[in-house]
Amino acid sequence: MSSLHGVTWFALSVSLAFLIGPPGALGGNILVFPLDGSHWVNMNLLIEGLHTRGHQITVVRSSSSWYIKESAPHYHSISITVPGGMDIEKQDFFSSLLVNMLKIQREGASPLAFMSYYLHMLSGLSVMHRQASQFVVEMFENKALMQSLRDSRYDVVLLDPGLPIGVLVAHELGLPTVFNVRWITSGEGHFVVAPSPVSYVPTSGCITSDQMIFSQRVGNMFMYLLNRFMAIDRFVVSPHYDRLVDRYFEPGIKFYHLLQGADFWLMRVDFVFEFPRPTMPNIAYIGGFQCKPSEPLPTDLEEFVQSSGEHGFILMSLGTLVKNLPVEITSAIAAAFAKLPQKVIWKHLGKRPNGLGNNTLLVKWMPQNDLLGHAKVRAFVAHGGTNGLYEAMYHGVPVVGLPLLFDQFENFLRLEERGAAKVLDVTKISSQSFLEAIQEVLHEPSYKSNMERLSRLHRDKPMHPLDTAFFWTEFVMRHKGAAHLRTESYRMPWYSYHSLDVIGFLLTVLFMVVAITLCSIRFLCLRLCRNYKNKQE
Template sequence: MPSLPATLLAFLSILSLVFGGKVLVFPLDGSHWVNMKVLIEELHTRGHNVTVLRASNSWYIKKESPFYTSITVYNSGGIEKELFEEFSRNILVIRRQKRSFWTKLKLVSEVGAVFEEMHRNQLNLMGNIFENKDLMDSLQTAKYDLLLTDPAVGGGFFLAYRLGLPLVLNVRWTMHGEAHFEIAPSPLSYIPVPGLELTDKMTFVQRVQNILVYMFSKFQKARTVSKHYRSFCEKYFGSEINYKAILQDADIWLMRNDFTFEFPRPTMPNIVYMGGFQCKPSKPLPDDLEEFVKSSGDHGLIVMSLGTLFTHLPEDITEEIAAAFAGLPQKIIWRHTGPRPVNIGDNTLLVDWLPQNDLLGHAKTKVFITHGGTNGIQEAIYHGVPILGLPLVFDQPDNLSRMKVRGTAKLLDIAELNRTMFLEALKEVLYNPSYKENIQRLSKVHHDQPMKPLDRAMFWIEFVMRNKGASHLRTQSFRMSWIEYHSIDVILTLLMILVLFCVLIYSIVKCICLKVVLKKKVKTQ
């Protein structure tokens, strides 16, 4: 006879299958897919039926999966993996130049050009979907409960609008930038614009800089991004439809950060914070890795990974880092796919891939060397591992600057990097106890919440399924003109009334005074 827990588990499994929903997913490839895949797998575990729309030239989004059914759409354009690798090489060349206004401008220009190409590609893909009548008919017939998408490179919200589906965003970035700026009040007096590496405590000069960069970024987005989305929206929905309104009309914004990482700021009721949702307790390492880690003894382990785009650095930098590692008593596991450095020490293990979460959760791990990607930062917070940061591009400098402000990270500029500087910085993070204490304090705050971030995300996705949306949580502010939003019309009306009242009082007083003067004249005569 089966035990009670086993019977209960089976019963709950049956219930989840009975009440399972149908979810259509339009994901973004690359590192963003790592996050989306976590949500997809959890939805599958809870008995939901997931369908993923993928491009035929996807890098990471596989056609076959036990967790979802895929629909492949032909896509011949866009940025291939080889072009992205060339982009990463160009970024490293620019980053290694001395920091100045011009190098910053070159970096912005390089990133902007690549992003514009990505946006064009995604809209071409969405156009192929819209013009495929059989595909659109099948999507309509399937009667999905909601559409889940990542709007960093938009397109999915257009599909939700066309199919009339509730929309949930897996978001930190939209095509315009940081997602809070899309729907939440964002006073520039204490909310830094991404890319400036500022805090919420700005001097006057920094606030001037913050406003100027915000205005420049709005101009740049209008020139390189917005025109493509406006053109697409006009072609398929008509000129009376505003593409921003379609995006802002999303039911739930699942935000991939929280206030252990982000500076305090205004938010909205349909923004759900799930920072660290992809993190989990570490699993045992493979035998060969476990043996290498244990051989570190009391000195411990250093983990180095620069993400999927920067798996190897220029050879001269690699040699400097390898030489610095060789002078340490710790063991190092380094994700590196380039030529083997000549200066590599016996204490350093080079790998093509590493189980990052499991290594960061290992008791012997002392420091995490990272480029500052969101996933790596969140895993470091989750496991309480101090950071040595090598920021390169995108949101990485901002992410690491937030960790530096909290005393959990030491940052190095790759333009000035040499073995002496690298070794000194690494020893500071290793042997200054404040870094470990601060990151563990941050980790404690992150874990001290009523429910796990992934469970919170699942609740709100299922909430949207059960209630056919969450319109009661959507703000109406974005539907207002800037004159209405800032009550300029009300202020001007009240000022006009005040002026008229003052004129009326003045006229009455003047009239009374004139009558008094006239009476006195009559009496004297």
């Protein structure tokens, strides 16, 4: 009888599990606006997990996208054709930025050369955001598409605000938004959603730690004002979207308020890696959510790394955006690798370097996470993208840094401050300097021990960052938003936000009190003097 009862209970449990589905599954409907390149790697992992949990996923993509495929088993897609395509989907755009930057640094980084590069970068940003705004126009002017989106009754819009297309579409559809974010239109996401005291919070583009001397704080303030008020936001980014807001939305709506008003921010940040800073209740930190234990390597790679013997192997990758470095730089790196007893696996897409050693294997693709988790890996040579650095930190692999563009310099500063990376200037690299850097990281135990300490801290969490992302996305879906967690401070004028009006009022009152007091004292003194004089007469 008890056996029959047990079988019945087991059958009931299985039935309930089948009906309920995966933990937390709501069977919701999610509209996704991703960003191409390495950002898509992050977003794809997130939507794969959401699909597994029972949600229907629709991805809005450019028809010219080179990473986001039109069809996939875990999402449906809507492809939008932008006349002329989108430059952010062209690798040549980032390669040209890199070539110009290397040229400037080699020529001594004169103010004129730097200004030329800065203007070139701003011009490129302006073009990208103009194209993104045209993407929105193509959607809004397609009445059948917009009606189809309304009829689909989505629960939430999940988007990468690096190009804020989804912000505008979500507002048009009246849907809550969740950001999968580190970077927004003009810098690091915290600066538009959380208090950011520039006295100890480094600004995007300012390569300094959170412990700044006076001159560094001056530079940090200058960079903050440049990013926020003087150039990128006001004159490069916002005008493209402000025109859309004026054209399609009711009066009084401001683009930047839409951007700041997201219901929830899934921030690809871990404070094991970042410097401490203020935060907000509608931010959850999911830095390293793509990291996972390594899986077995393909047979050919496993044979190669096993052939390294006790020396192990070194991994090198410069990411997805930059196709290749100038051949004189890669040849210097190859010559240094050839002098090492370690084997080398190098993800390389450009011209074959000169002087390549027999110990070096060039590949066009590699399972980076699995290689970083292999027992024989000794060091990682990287450009400083956050995906690769978080994977290296997760597996405790010390890094030799060759930062090239954007935030990569700041990322390596953070690892340098923690003693887990050795960073080189790629424009001044030689075979000897690169060899010395590799040998230092390989043979100085502190690099390995410091990275292993970071790994222990990074892994020590109550739940995996990916599960945190799932929970808060579903939380917003269940409650139709998260307005109770979102401050409305972004709607305040800047002088009210910083209480300058209150300070001015209080100073005025203080001045009046002091003035009245002084006048009263003067009046009393004159009155007493006059009375005394009258008595004397």
